[in-house]
Amino acid sequence: MRQVVNYFNTSIWTLVSFILVISLILIPLASFLSYSFFTVEGTDIIHEFSLFNYIEFFTGEIYISTFIRTIFLALIVMSICIVLGYPVAYFLARYAGKYKYVILLMLIIPLFMSYIIKIYMMRSILGFSGLINKVLKMLGIIEKPLEFFLWNQNAVIITLVVILLPLIIIPTFTSLEKIPRNIVEASFDLGCKPFQAFRYVIFPIGLPGLIVGSIFVFILALGDFVTPQLVGGTSGFTYGKIIYSNFGLAFNWPFGAALASILLFVSVIVILLTNYLTSKSKS
Amino acid sequence: MMTEILELKNISKSYGETKVLNNINLKINNNEFFTILGSSGSGKSTILRMIGGFVKPTSGQILFENKVINEQPVFKRPFNTVFQDYALFPNMNVSNNVGFGLKIKNINPVKIKEKVQEVLSVVGLENFSDRMPQELSGGQQQRVALARAIICEPKVILLDEPLGALDAELRKQMQLFLKEIQKKIKISFIFITHDQEEAIFLSDKIAVLNNHKFEQIGSPKDLYYKPKTTYMAKFFGECNLIECKIIDKKNDTIKVESEYGQFCINQNTDFSLGESIIFGIRPEEIQILNKSNSNSIELLIKDIEFRGSTSNLNVKSKNNKNYLKIQNISSNISNNFQQGNSINLEFNTALGTIFKNETSS
Numbered sequence: 001m002r003q004v005v006n007y008f009n010t011s012i013w014t015l016v017s018f019i020l021v022i023s024l025i026l027i028p029l030a031s032f033l034s035y036s037f038f039t040v041e042g043t044d045i046i047h048e049f050s051l052f053n054y055i056e057f058f059t060g061e062i063y064i065s066t067f068i069r070t071i072f073l074a075l076i077v078m079s080i081c082i083v084l085g086y087p088v089a090y091f092l093a094r095y096a097g098k099y100k101y102v103i104l105l106m107l108i109i110p111l112f113m114s115y116i117i118k119i120y121m122m123r124s125i126l127g128f129s130g131l132i133n134k135v136l137k138m139l140g141i142i143e144k145p146l147e148f149f150l151w152n153q154n155a156v157i158i159t160l161v162v163i164l165l166p167l168i169i170i171p172t173f174t175s176l177e178k179i180p181r182n183i184v185e186a187s188f189d190l191g192c193k194p195f196q197a198f199r200y201v202i203f204p205i206g207l208p209g210l211i212v213g214s215i216f217v218f219i220l221a222l223g224d225f226v227t228p229q230l231v232g233g234t235s236g237f238t239y240g241k242i243i244y245s246n247f248g249l250a251f252n253w254p255f256g257a258a259l260a261s262i263l264l265f266v267s268v269i270v271i272l273l274t275n276y277l278t279s280k281s282k283s
Numbered sequence: 284m285m286t287e288i289l290e291l292k293n294i295s296k297s298y299g300e301t302k303v304l305n306n307i308n309l310k311i312n313n314n315e316f317f318t319i320l321g322s323s324g325s326g327k328s329t330i331l332r333m334i335g336g337f338v339k340p341t342s343g344q345i346l347f348e349n350k351v352i353n354e355q356p357v358f359k360r361p362f363n364t365v366f367q368d369y370a371l372f373p374n375m376n377v378s379n380n381v382g383f384g385l386k387i388k389n390i391n392p393v394k395i396k397e398k399v400q401e402v403l404s405v406v407g408l409e410n411f412s413d414r415m416p417q418e419l420s421g422g423q424q425q426r427v428a429l430a431r432a433i434i435c436e437p438k439v440i441l442l443d444e445p446l447g448a449l450d451a452e453l454r455k456q457m458q459l460f461l462k463e464i465q466k467k468i469k470i471s472f473i474f475i476t477h478d479q480e481e482a483i484f485l486s487d488k489i490a491v492l493n494n495h496k497f498e499q500i501g502s503p504k505d506l507y508y509k510p511k512t513t514y515m516a517k518f519f520g521e522c523n524l525i526e527c528k529i530i531d532k533k534n535d536t537i538k539v540e541s542e543y544g545q546f547c548i549n550q551n552t553d554f555s556l557g558e559s560i561i562f563g564i565r566p567e568e569i570q571i572l573n574k575s576n577s578n579s580i581e582l583l584i585k586d587i588e589f590r591g592s593t594s595n596l597n598v599k600s601k602n603n604k605n606y607l608k609i610q611n612i613s614s615n616i617s618n619n620f621q622q623g624n625s626i627n628l629e630f631n632t633a634l635g636t637i638f639k640n641e642t643s644s
Contacts (some may be wrong), residue, residue: 182370
């Protein structure tokens with residue numbers, strides 16, 4: 001009897017988890033995809049299959065170039081995050097001792113803050129009368145405020161880096177911290193100088209964490225539309241912003257859905273590709 | 284051919300207020316299987332880590348071939364370690380793990396490959412070179428770790444409780460394997476364990492660590508037959524410790540009085556008449572006699588432990604709680620006895636040990 005109940009319980013839970021996945025992930029995705037094959041006339045959506053949106057994407061003047069520019073932007077953000085984040089994660093994992101979790105917590109706390117608030121905060125730091133310009137002026141280094149920091153691509157990059165940095169530090173820290181002390185000692189024992197120990201042992205073993213973090217940063221930067229909206233001005237136009245304007249301003253949902261599907265497709269390709277490359281480098 | 288290669292001189296180590304090692308001294312010879320034996324937390328791993336260069340002594344000197352190496356960094360020391368949990372590199376397969384030490388030394392890859400195959404066949408893993416460490420059993424990982432150390436041709440291999448994680452059966456196999464391989468490759472092993480039987484079986488020399496110091500250093504037989512302290516007497520196997528007072532002394536014999544009666548000890552000693560001593564006698568060195576003789580004592584059987592072909596007896600005197608253990612009596616003999624019987628015993632006193640009685644004033 002009990003076995004029957006147990007069996008019943010397990011199947012119920014399996015069913016529930018399947019329903020959740022299907023209703024919350026697969027159905028929205030499917031409807032999303034299907035919308036991308038519809039068209040718009042005036043304000044009405046024509047529910048008929050058409051490749052019009054995709055043709056528009058590949059033939060339109062700005063879409064592909066913006067997409068490529070956004071991919072570059074995301075790559076730049078990712079690279080800066082790696083360069084800044086890896087040393088922090090490395091230091092935390094290997095040298096911060098008993099303080100490491102306190103410092104890590106301080107890095108995580110900003111993740112709980114509203115994304116919009118953080119962007120506004122960055123605006124007040126980077127702006128014409130923002131913190132940086134004021135300090136530079138006070139120190140007499142500049143005479144009039146620098147325009148380098150706001151309403152352009154630089155501002156988008158800086159803001160995205162600040163916001164996304166924890167996302168690369170945390171998984172990198174986790175994978176570096178998991179490396180047993182013995183393994184590092186073994187590398188010294190076998191004749192490694194500190195740099196060699198890093199190159200042959202610590203870096204390769206910690207690499208999966210860095211890759212996960214880099215994918216987080218890349219994909220979030222790729223799809224972001226709020227940051228360019230708020231600090232990017234006119235020159236900081238990104239792909240995410242085009243998608244946003246199709247949904248929010250132009251009310252062309254089918255075209256927005258098509259652009260978003262392309263973004264999703266590229267993101268999935270990136271994830272699969274890194275997955276393939278890391279599993280290949282292991283064997 | 285025994286030349287001394289490694290020496291620890293007056294080494295002490297403290298972590299803050301806690302003293303881990305107190306002024307220890309150690310000499311290790313070429314080609315020696317040297318075991319440091321101690322309970323967990325006794326500081327034995329610290330000694331090994333000091334030799335390896337992972338820990339610095341608070342005071343004292345580490346000498347290798349008569350040169351002080353205290354300040355030499357790990358990667359320059361001619362020693363290699365086999366770590367307790369093997370510490371194989373999870374990102375490399377077996378042959379890359381084994382060849383790692385040579386790769387770091389920039390040796391020609393073709394040569395490395397040859398050497399790796401050679402060493403892998405020494406440890407019996409020639410068919411596993413492409414496996415990842417995670418795909419190996421504990422015993423196999425152990426052998427990879429050993430191969431990785433051997434290939435560097437170090438002067439000393441340090442083994443930090445390498446058999447600790449293995450089950451009893453595999454442990455026995457690996458003990459045999461370690462002993463054979465050490466004789467074959469002729470490199471000094473410094474081996475750490477808390478297992479006395481393992482230490483006796485493997486070692487040329489054993490250093491017993493107790494209370495932050497070496498209690499005694501010597502060959503397994505020395506430690507068993509000539510323990511220097513009562514701690515050592517009890518450490519390997521059983522030993523009856525009898526408090527005695529010297530009541531007569533001749534050239535090579537002393538007569539003592541104990542709670543079990545009076546008997547003569549056929550040994551030369553520096554202790555003088557009237558002094559209080561402790562006489563240690565192993566259970567197997569007590570004989571049961573049919574008839575009393577001039578040096579026998581008569582005691583009562585407290586209980587008989589039947590163990591099949593042999594039995595153990597515990598015997599005591601009439602008015603006393605303490606008892607002596609007698610082991611490995613043929614059951615043919617012990618079956619004739621009953622609890623409470625009185626029997627005549629004689630100590631094979633030449634193989635007993637006389638200790639100073641530290642507790643008496």
